[in-house]
Amino acid sequence: MESREEAIYNKSLAAMALVGFLSFLLLSIYRKPVDFLPFYGALAFLTVVFIGYFFTGWVIANSDKFLLLISSFLAQLGLIMLCRINLELFKRQVMFFGVGVAFFILVSFFTKYLLKLKIAPFFYWGATVVLLILPLLFGVEKGGAKNWLVFGGFTFQPSELAKVTFAFYLAGALKNGRITSFPRMIAEILAVVGLLTLSKDLGGAMLFYFTALIVIFVATSRIDLFAVGGGLFAALGVLGYNLFDHVKVRIEAWLNPWQDVPGRGYQIAQSLFAIAEGGYFGTGLGLGRPDFIPAVATDFIFSAFAEEFGFLGAAAVVLMYFLLVYRGIRIALRLRENFEILLAVGHTVMFGMQIFTIIGGVIKLIPMTGVTLPFMSYGGSSLVMSFASLGVLNGLWQRALEDEDDDEA
Amino acid sequence: MYELLAQVLKFLLIGLIYYFLYNFLKLMVLDLYEERRSPDETGYCLRCEDGREFPIRRVTTIGRAKDSDIVIDDPYLSSKHAMIYRRGRRLIIQDLKSTNGTYINGRRIKKPVALKEKDVITMGSRKFTFLRREDRGVERGSDL
Numbered sequence: 001m002e003s004r005e006e007a008i009y010n011k012s013l014a015a016m017a018l019v020g021f022l023s024f025l026l027l028s029i030y031r032k033p034v035d036f037l038p039f040y041g042a043l044a045f046l047t048v049v050f051i052g053y054f055f056t057g058w059v060i061a062n063s064d065k066f067l068l069l070i071s072s073f074l075a076q077l078g079l080i081m082l083c084r085i086n087l088e089l090f091k092r093q094v095m096f097f098g099v100g101v102a103f104f105i106l107v108s109f110f111t112k113y114l115l116k117l118k119i120a121p122f123f124y125w126g127a128t129v130v131l132l133i134l135p136l137l138f139g140v141e142k143g144g145a146k147n148w149l150v151f152g153g154f155t156f157q158p159s160e161l162a163k164v165t166f167a168f169y170l171a172g173a174l175k176n177g178r179i180t181s182f183p184r185m186i187a188e189i190l191a192v193v194g195l196l197t198l199s200k201d202l203g204g205a206m207l208f209y210f211t212a213l214i215v216i217f218v219a220t221s222r223i224d225l226f227a228v229g230g231g232l233f234a235a236l237g238v239l240g241y242n243l244f245d246h247v248k249v250r251i252e253a254w255l256n257p258w259q260d261v262p263g264r265g266y267q268i269a270q271s272l273f274a275i276a277e278g279g280y281f282g283t284g285l286g287l288g289r290p291d292f293i294p295a296v297a298t299d300f301i302f303s304a305f306a307e308e309f310g311f312l313g314a315a316a317v318v319l320m321y322f323l324l325v326y327r328g329i330r331i332a333l334r335l336r337e338n339f340e341i342l343l344a345v346g347h348t349v350m351f352g353m354q355i356f357t358i359i360g361g362v363i364k365l366i367p368m369t370g371v372t373l374p375f376m377s378y379g380g381s382s383l384v385m386s387f388a389s390l391g392v393l394n395g396l397w398q399r400a401l402e403d404e405d406d407d408e409a
Numbered sequence: 410m411y412e413l414l415a416q417v418l419k420f421l422l423i424g425l426i427y428y429f430l431y432n433f434l435k436l437m438v439l440d441l442y443e444e445r446r447s448p449d450e451t452g453y454c455l456r457c458e459d460g461r462e463f464p465i466r467r468v469t470t471i472g473r474a475k476d477s478d479i480v481i482d483d484p485y486l487s488s489k490h491a492m493i494y495r496r497g498r499r500l501i502i503q504d505l506k507s508t509n510g511t512y513i514n515g516r517r518i519k520k521p522v523a524l525k526e527k528d529v530i531t532m533g534s535r536k537f538t539f540l541r542r543e544d545r546g547v548e549r550g551s552d553l
Binding site for chain 2: 005
């Protein structure tokens with residue numbers, strides 16, 4: 001069985017390398033004069049993938065290759081689009097990818113030690129809050145949300161790291177399968193969500209809120225709490241709609257983008273035009289017009305991808321994200337300690353919610369909120385922290401296998 | 410020239426993307442197949458004093474009731490006496506609030522307990538030994 005899996009992994013790795021070579025060679029002749037920079041970038045990228053793939057197999061005996069391969073493939077598709085949109089961003093993203101894979105290996109290696117420390121959930125909550133307050137005090141504003149920190153030419157988005165600490169907090173607080181102190185839990189979660197709302201990161205607020213809700217449901221299996229939480233969300237949504245102008249703008253642009261195409265509805269209308277232009281097979285790499293879509297390198301990379309790779313390409317991406325989430329759930333099912341199960345569920349749900357929020361946003365299924373598409377969007381913090389999350393999942397997978405070996409002995 | 414190349418390549422690229430996806434879906438199916446196949450046989454059994462062996466499945470109930478997995482006709486046993494179930498790769502025994510209780514190595518259990526090889530389980534007047542089944546038995550089991 002092992003060797004059969006190995007063979008499948010190797011075949012996928014070959015397919016991935018082939019996709020990379022073909023598209024980056026094509027992109028090298030896309031601009032006049034011919035510039036082989038995309039090709040060299042692809043070589044660097046694939047080198048990192050191969051080193052990461054074989055190195056993790058060597059350092060960590062039972063590393064989950066599935067996670068690394070599928071995330072690298074998604075990162076590669078993102079890089080293809082970035083390279084086509086903006087070479088400068090492409091160069092930086094290849095570098096971030098290298099850092100991300102390094103983080104993946106480090107975190108998967110150190111997770112078991114972190115689990116042994118048994119840090120109280122309150123500290124994780126404290127860390128989350130500090131991470132979210134920092135940008136409010138010293139941060140700079142980018143694209144409507146004030147959630148960036150600047151250290152001498154290098155910007156960092158602490159809310160990405162807060163996702164990891166928040167998952168740790170939830171797992172720790174709920175590890176006994178019930179809520180020890182109800183008012184305290186609500187206050188702690190609402191404080192985190194409130195801080196995100198203050199920095200105008202509505203997508204982030206929604207993400208954290210639903211992750212908390214789902215992890216609580218998994219831990220306590222109480223559907224009533226889930227229903228109350230959903231109701232509360234609807235109430236908060238209505239309140240936000242009436243209180244904050246930017247919420248109102250977002251929701252109106254979602255309900256009817258055609259009312260004000262040059263203004264409020266511009267982003268979403270352009271995104272829909274691009275997706276429609278793609279059809280089933282897409283316009284072909286380099287033949288679409290993604291430059292019309294605002295924020296195409298970050299929030300709207302999925303629309304650009306759907307335009308040039310068509311509905312089939314976009315559906316493949318959605319399926320790949322589905323497989324990633326499936327793998328996370330599988331890891332959670334194999335674990336035994338409550339804390340570890342909830343940690344795996346927390347990270348997986350965070351991924352799933354984020355993917356749903358942004359893809360749903362760009363195809364006008366739900367109101368558009370500015371979260372990044374993990375692995376595909378341009379953004380160092382997002383990419384590196386997504387890999388760190390996967391590292392935690394990989395570390396938990398080691399734990400699951402360790403437990404099973406203990407029982408065998 | 411570029412346009413023609415891009416048009417041709419777009420089909421190739423989508424084909425390759427789906428080939429990649431197909432491989433991963435296959436992995437998932439392999440995974441699920443493995444999950445479904447292994448559970449029924451745990452590779453362990455309970456050996457009765459008279460030498461009979463009862464294989465242990467993922468969930469095995471023991472009692473006087475006819476629908477138990479291991480039916481033991483003994484007046485000292487409750488109709489639903491105890492249950493052995495798999496968690497991860499451990500087998501856990503749980504007493505189902507039986508009248509006369511379940512004993513592991515002479516000690517009465519109240520909470521679910523993980524079984525170790527060669528544990529002696531006493532229920533009513535019967536004694537069972539928890540054993541790993543011989544390879545022959547496992548093979549025969551997996552053929553079914």
